[in-house]
Amino acid sequence: VSENDGVMSAQSVNLGIPLSGVPVLGDTALGGAKITVGYENSDAMNSAFQAKEGATVAVNLPVGPLSVGYQKKAYAPVATAAATKTFYKDDIIGVAYALNDDFAISYNIYESAQHANDAKNDEQETKAINIAYTVGGLTLAFADAKTDNAAYSANTSDDTRTISVKTAF
Numbered sequence: 001v002s003e004n005d006g007v008m009s010a011q012s013v014n015l016g017i018p019l020s021g022v023p024v025l026g027d028t029a030l031g032g033a034k035i036t037v038g039y040e041n042s043d044a045m046n047s048a049f050q051a052k053e054g055a056t057v058a059v060n061l062p063v064g065p066l067s068v069g070y071q072k073k074a075y076a077p078v079a080t081a082a083a084t085k086t087f088y089k090d091d092i093i094g095v096a097y098a099l100n101d102d103f104a105i106s107y108n109i110y111e112s113a114q115h116a117n118d119a120k121n122d123e124q125e126t127k128a129i130n131i132a133y134t135v136g137g138l139t140l141a142f143a144d145a146k147t148d149n150a151a152y153s154a155n156t157s158d159d160t161r162t163i164s165v166k167t168a169f
Contacts, residue, residue, distance in 0.1 A: 010042035051078035122152035137168035
């Protein structure tokens, strides 16, 4: 037994609030919406990783085959935040459309702002398009993402394309 056994931990609390049960709103188009709030705190499982603490709030509104979502989150690496006051604020917006039960397409924008003690607040932005087709227990998916100011460095970019094949038994 090591002296470090049991010191690593993680907590996550999430609360989903469907608006369908809210008087007046439940009978409108907004009744399908769901608000989710959450909090997380985690210790690093390895000295190469950093502990993190954060909170989030998200709203998802499905309207037939269309779904629109927005999420706001803030988090800080615990050790870094104490020493340098570095923290991050993210805004995520997504739109998904299910053409039918088998084929869906979505578009997402993820903006992240790094607030550091170095007097410059760097931002990075990722835009992604995703396509998925499911037949039986097989899902074929494609994602194309482009990040500007990657790793919070000005005038850098990162392009990623992913093809995935998933099966369910």
